[in-house]
Amino acid sequence: MKTLVIVAHPQLANSSTESFLKAAADDENNVMWHELKAPFNISQEQELLKSATRIIFQFPMYYWYSAPAILKQWLDEVWNSQLTSSYLLKGRELGIVTTVAHPASAFQPGASQEYTIAEILRPYQVLAHAMGMKYLPALPIYQFAQQSEEERQLLFIQYQQYLTLDNFLHFSDQTQWFIDRLNTKIAREVDPLQQVKLEQLLSLLQDQQEELDDLHTSIGWLREKEDD
Amino acid sequence: MKTLVIVAHPQLANSSTESFLKAAADDENNVMWHELKAPFNISQEQELLKSATRIIFQFPMYYWYSAPAILKQWLDEVWNSQLTSSYLLKGRELGIVTTVAHPASAFQPGASQEYTIAEILRPYQVLAHAMGMKYLPALPIYQFAQQSEEERQLLFIQYQQYLTLDNFLHFSDQTQWFIDRLNTKIAREVDPLQQVKLEQLLSLLQDQQEELDDLHTSIGWLREKEDD
Numbered sequence: 001m002k003t004l005v006i007v008a009h010p011q012l013a014n015s016s017t018e019s020f021l022k023a024a025a026d027d028e029n030n031v032m033w034h035e036l037k038a039p040f041n042i043s044q045e046q047e048l049l050k051s052a053t054r055i056i057f058q059f060p061m062y063y064w065y066s067a068p069a070i071l072k073q074w075l076d077e078v079w080n081s082q083l084t085s086s087y088l089l090k091g092r093e094l095g096i097v098t099t100v101a102h103p104a105s106a107f108q109p110g111a112s113q114e115y116t117i118a119e120i121l122r123p124y125q126v127l128a129h130a131m132g133m134k135y136l137p138a139l140p141i142y143q144f145a146q147q148s149e150e151e152r153q154l155l156f157i158q159y160q161q162y163l164t165l166d167n168f169l170h171f172s173d174q175t176q177w178f179i180d181r182l183n184t185k186i187a188r189e190v191d192p193l194q195q196v197k198l199e200q201l202l203s204l205l206q207d208q209q210e211e212l213d214d215l216h217t218s219i220g221w222l223r224e225k226e227d228d
Numbered sequence: 229m230k231t232l233v234i235v236a237h238p239q240l241a242n243s244s245t246e247s248f249l250k251a252a253a254d255d256e257n258n259v260m261w262h263e264l265k266a267p268f269n270i271s272q273e274q275e276l277l278k279s280a281t282r283i284i285f286q287f288p289m290y291y292w293y294s295a296p297a298i299l300k301q302w303l304d305e306v307w308n309s310q311l312t313s314s315y316l317l318k319g320r321e322l323g324i325v326t327t328v329a330h331p332a333s334a335f336q337p338g339a340s341q342e343y344t345i346a347e348i349l350r351p352y353q354v355l356a357h358a359m360g361m362k363y364l365p366a367l368p369i370y371q372f373a374q375q376s377e378e379e380r381q382l383l384f385i386q387y388q389q390y391l392t393l394d395n396f397l398h399f400s401d402q403t404q405w406f407i408d409r410l411n412t413k414i415a416r417e418v419d420p421l422q423q424v425k426l427e428q429l430l431s432l433l434q435d436q437q438e439e440l441d442d443l444h445t446s447i448g449w450l451r452e453k454e455d456d
Contacts, residue, residue: 010304064303065351065358066294073297076238115354122350123293126343130293 003028003163004052005097007035008059008071017099017144020152021058024159031163036070045078050088055133056163057124058097061140065120075127090132095162096121099141136162137169172216175209231256231391232280233325235263236287236299245327245372248380249286252387259391264298273306278316283361284391285352286325289368293348303355318360323390324349327369364390365397400444403437 005025009015012035025033034048049055059067083089106113117140128135139162141155167173182202189195233253237243240263253261262276277283287295311317334341345368356363367390369383395401410430417423
């Protein structure tokens with residue numbers, strides 16, 4: 001998988017969220033971080049798109065419930081008939097990472113924002129549909145400025161998984177992702193003591209994962225019996 | 229009522245739909261036709277907004293399911309905290325006139341566009357909600373290029389009513405709108421023979437309207453009885 005992160009932000013240099021996310025993305029292979037700046041070299045932008053299997057639109061939502069103008073300008077100009085009429089993006093994935101000024105609870109009927117994030121992002125879902133792309137569940141980042149250090153550590157990992165993991169919502173895939181990361185870390189570790197500690201952590205994770213897999217299998221059997 | 233039509237189109241001079249709509253709008257008092265061109269004089273744009281009670285966003289939807297970049301740029305820059313934090317637009321109306329390349333039937337689950345126009349325009353509805361504005365049912369214009377002369381005449385009137393009529397979806401308000409128009413026409417008519425003809429048409433319309441009002445009243449009574 002190759003991921004292209006299209007970053008649209010009117011004040012990118014001042015955004016602590018974007019520099020936080022950039023650090024997480026820089027940590028990854030096969031992730032291209034692409035900040036939008038007009039004017040666009042259209043064919044170059046199209047080549048970038050064609051080289052990616054997962055395309056992420058990343059922007060703040062507090063600019064009136066859709067991406068800042070620069071992303072729309074890029075869509076209007078780069079996603080022209082040359083790119084779109086021959087279904088060049090068909091089968092690729094489209095994901096949305098969006099920073100939100102309100103808490104998650106505000107986005108429901110009766111709450112201050114009245115509508116869900118999924119409803120607000122609908123035009124991007126329709127775009128994906130029109131292109132024959134696979135629309136991914138969005139990753140909204142609520143009130144980054146108020147997040148604790150623990151919440152940010154979690155976000156860092158969630159974001160990396162969103163960029164690189166096939167099934168980023170599946171728990172067992174997330175665990176496998178950690179196991180892979182730990183294996184890489186162990187291979188690189190030079191301190192033998194640290195290495196032993198990491199290996200212990202790894203075997204713990206693997207044991208848990210096996211136990212979880214067993215439990216899932218048992219639940220599957222029980223459900224089948226119930227359906228008899 | 230004072231209506232402000234915000235026109236966003238990347239190739240305005242070449243758009244036959246927009247020149248058609250402009251002719252209909254020019255016919256009306258209390259309608260300001262405002263074509264967006266960057267850069268914006270922000271305070272001037274804000275004064276325009278404050279002078280209107282009905283604000284219309286008018287744009288083609290075939291630029292990837294939301295307004296062209298120029299409208300978003302205008303929103304990002306003009307709808308700043310000065311305008312929005314003090315709820316200056318509260319109670320005003322927000323309407324959408326959008327030209328669409330597909331037929332109406334394409335915008336439903338299972339059809340080519342999969343989603344409804346209302347869903348695609350949701351971010352504008354959320355914007356209206358955030359501003360305390362009244363969101364109007366949108367006026368989508370489907371496949372203008374393929375429309376017959378009769379369809380265009382109907383659209384001409386529908387559009388004028390959308391810009392100027394309080395309850396543009398109510399049949400009796402639409403009839404009253406025609407009666408008002410005819411009265412103005414009769415007062416301006418110099419040919420006595422034409423004037424008599426128009427007066428006959430007017431009295432016919434008024435008779436029908438009275439009959440309709442009577443019928444509505446009767447239906448109201450019958451419903452009340454049923455509820456007893």
